[in-house]
Amino acid sequence: xxxxxxxxxxxxxxxxxxxxxxxxxxxxxxxxxxxxxxxxxxxxxxxxxxxxxxxxxxxxxxxxxxxxxxxxxxxxxxxxxxxxxxxxxxxxxxxxxxxxxxxxxxxxxxxxxxxxxxxxxxxxxxxxxxxxxxxxxxxxxxxxxxxxxxxxxxxxxxxxxxxxxxxxxxxxxxxxxxxxxxxxxxxxxxxxxxxxxxxxxxxxxxxxxxxxxxxxxxxxxxxxxxxxxxxxxxxxxxxxxxxxxxxxxxxxxxxxxxxxxxxxxxxxxxxxxxxxxxxxxxxxxxxxxxxxxxxxxxxxxxxxxxxxxxxxxxxxxxxxx
Amino acid sequence: xxxxxxxxxxxxxxxxxxxxxxxxxxxxxxxxxxxxxxxxxxxxxxxxxxxxxxxxxxxxxxxxxxxxxxxxxxxxxxxxxxxxxxxxxxxxxxxxxxxxxxxxxxxxxxxxxxxxxxxxxxxxxxxxxxxxxxxxxxxxxxxxxxxxxxxxxxxxxxxxxxxxxxxxxxxxxxxxxxxxxxxxxxxxxxxxxxxxxxxxxxxxxxxxxxxxxxxxxxxxxxxxxxxxxxxxxxxxxxxxxxxxxxxxxxxxxxxxxxxxxxxxxxxxxxxxxxxxxxxxxxxxxxxxxxxxxxxxxxxxxxxxxxxxxxxxxxxxxxxxxxxxxxx
Numbered sequence: 001x002x003x004x005x006x007x008x009x010x011x012x013x014x015x016x017x018x019x020x021x022x023x024x025x026x027x028x029x030x031x032x033x034x035x036x037x038x039x040x041x042x043x044x045x046x047x048x049x050x051x052x053x054x055x056x057x058x059x060x061x062x063x064x065x066x067x068x069x070x071x072x073x074x075x076x077x078x079x080x081x082x083x084x085x086x087x088x089x090x091x092x093x094x095x096x097x098x099x100x101x102x103x104x105x106x107x108x109x110x111x112x113x114x115x116x117x118x119x120x121x122x123x124x125x126x127x128x129x130x131x132x133x134x135x136x137x138x139x140x141x142x143x144x145x146x147x148x149x150x151x152x153x154x155x156x157x158x159x160x161x162x163x164x165x166x167x168x169x170x171x172x173x174x175x176x177x178x179x180x181x182x183x184x185x186x187x188x189x190x191x192x193x194x195x196x197x198x199x200x201x202x203x204x205x206x207x208x209x210x211x212x213x214x215x216x217x218x219x220x221x222x223x224x225x226x227x228x229x230x231x232x233x234x235x236x237x238x239x240x241x242x243x244x245x246x247x248x249x250x251x252x253x254x255x256x257x258x259x260x261x262x263x264x265x266x267x268x269x270x271x272x273x274x275x276x277x278x279x280x281x282x283x284x285x286x287x288x289x290x291x292x293x294x295x296x297x298x299x300x301x302x303x304x305x306x307x308x309x310x311x312x313x314x315x316x317x318x319x320x321x
Numbered sequence: 322x323x324x325x326x327x328x329x330x331x332x333x334x335x336x337x338x339x340x341x342x343x344x345x346x347x348x349x350x351x352x353x354x355x356x357x358x359x360x361x362x363x364x365x366x367x368x369x370x371x372x373x374x375x376x377x378x379x380x381x382x383x384x385x386x387x388x389x390x391x392x393x394x395x396x397x398x399x400x401x402x403x404x405x406x407x408x409x410x411x412x413x414x415x416x417x418x419x420x421x422x423x424x425x426x427x428x429x430x431x432x433x434x435x436x437x438x439x440x441x442x443x444x445x446x447x448x449x450x451x452x453x454x455x456x457x458x459x460x461x462x463x464x465x466x467x468x469x470x471x472x473x474x475x476x477x478x479x480x481x482x483x484x485x486x487x488x489x490x491x492x493x494x495x496x497x498x499x500x501x502x503x504x505x506x507x508x509x510x511x512x513x514x515x516x517x518x519x520x521x522x523x524x525x526x527x528x529x530x531x532x533x534x535x536x537x538x539x540x541x542x543x544x545x546x547x548x549x550x551x552x553x554x555x556x557x558x559x560x561x562x563x564x565x566x567x568x569x570x571x572x573x574x575x576x577x578x579x580x581x582x583x584x585x586x587x588x589x590x591x592x593x594x595x596x597x598x599x600x601x602x603x604x605x606x607x608x609x610x611x612x613x614x615x616x617x618x619x620x621x622x623x624x625x626x627x628x629x630x631x632x633x634x635x636x637x638x639x640x641x642x643x644x645x646x647x648x
Contacts, residue, residue: 123640125640125644126594129636129637130637130640132585133634133636136633137630140629265455297477301465302469303469304463304468
């Protein structure tokens with residue numbers, strides 16, 4: 001037990017030097033942006049980048065947890081789509097329904113996550129295949145609920161996405177930071193948090209030491225489902241309505257910040273702070289590319305190259321260590 | 322559904338018979354039994370399902386997926402995964418529209434498209450073997466890069482035409498057998514011989530089954546792995562051409578969903594994600610089941626959305642049956 005905890009803390013500190021790479025890239029990106037345009041380094045632009053990072057931040061927070069256990073959640077996109085449709089569909093413009101519906105969909109997302117985790121634990125099938133399957137099911141249910149944008153939300157529902165503290169600091173993005181810090185604390189200082197690393201680092205050893213690995217797995221997929229649902233509520237707040245493909249791009253997009261932030265797909269190494277930096281890196285990168293007048297098409301190319309670059313760097317580190 | 326064929330042996334009282342006779346048969350041929358059963362049941366519910374037209378229709382839908390799933394099976398056999406196949410398919414289809422659109426260019430189109438597939442496979446293979454990048458991320462990255470290049474090249478919407486030659490390959494038939502199905506079976510037979518009868522195939526199984534053993538017996542597992550990704554890329558490019566001929570219209574997303582469908586079909590067909598286990602015939606049967614399910618839902622007059630839901634259920638159930646058997 002002690003050994004596992006020591007190991008995991010060693011990995012955590014290894015993760016911190018990984019943070020330096022991402023921070024370095026953020027600084028480089030900032031300098032490039034500032035050189036490119038006078039409007040880049042203004043508080044206005046940077047606050048916008050901050051505001052726009054919220055959606056990606058929520059979903060990748062949950063994804064980090066599943067990847068830390070050596071799994072992955074490919075159903076988040078479908079969960080976002082279904083929950084987004086239910087949010088605007090059930091509220092349907094009625095202010096009195098906002099609170100109950102938001103609570104309901106957050107619980108629903110969590111329950112879908114619990115089912116994902118249970119399916120992983122019970123069947124023993126690789127999470128990639130399990131969540132691919134459950135993702136297809138959830139997407140099908142979303143399409144049964146409606147084939148296009150469904151329902152509407154009250155006007156002030158956009159506070160979550162567009163509200164600003166003192167007219168400057170985005171509320172949604174700040175909530176995201178708070179949640180990242182909360183999860184970071186849980187991972188770092190609670191027993192359950194250490195178990196997440198232990199299960200991901202060596203599932204066999206975790207089982208031998210009688211760690212509650214089944215509960216840990218169900219827990220991380222439940223968290224992933226919850227954060228996917230939260231992303232959905234955010235997106236409805238931002239766009240005013242949910243439609244059956246609201247979350248389609250988020251499944252793969254949620255993985256990029258995680259791996260760029262230094263969390264290994266093999267599990268057991270990395271952490272949420274790296275992911276948060278990864279989210280900011282992706283957001284800042286898109287912003288800089290906009291200033292460079294790079295077409296949105298080439299932005300994809302750059303994103304793909306960043307993934308290759310990032311994973312190559314981290315692999316190199318592992319070999320040296 | 323799977324349980325229809327799997328249930329009886331659980332109720333049987335003679336356990337020895339079950340374990341020595343029935344289980345091996347189910348393990349090896351369960352997927353084929355299920356395919357036959359699915360076709361029979363669907364035919365009983367809706368006779369039109371087994372009509373000549375509908376079977377020909379399903380075979381035409383099967384051809385592109387069948388070709389991709391064989392490549393996917395090769396990659397999974399060596400413990401890999403290829404998420405870039407759909408992106409390769411779309412890119413190959415866009416390549417097909419980037420020439421004059423006349424039959425005179427058909428050979429160049431094939432050459433250019435297959436080259437794109439081979440190049441992508443080579444990059445995937447090199448990233449996985451030489452840079453030790455996880456297959457999931459390596460192929461995810463090439464998928465995104467290809468998509469971006471495609472968008473930039475076409476400025477969002479491809480405009481050219483597919484040479485009529487591909488149109489006739491994609492939709493024409495030879496004495497009632499669609500051309501693209503003939504191509505699929507030729508590809509399947511050739512690659513089945515390569516996999517199950519050649520030294521290369523044997524090396525693939527050893528590499529996927531146990532890389533350490535592979536190294537000890539002097540197999541360059543890097544080279545075998547790269548070859549698997551290259552074969553997969555080339556097949557995906559070919560499938561993209563066939564699909565563009567079948568659909569007739571090319572957009573930037575030809576083959577959308579094929580990356581997941583091909584993985585699912587391969588896994589359903591008994592290709593183990595842990596590597597070293599699986600056959601070409603099994604993978605094809607997995608693909609056929611996906612096509613049968615999609616088609617049956619439409620023929621039964623059920624809501625099309627059920628396609629996705631049933632597919633999801635079948636994936637998880639089928640995959641879990643394989644896991645339990647291996648224990």
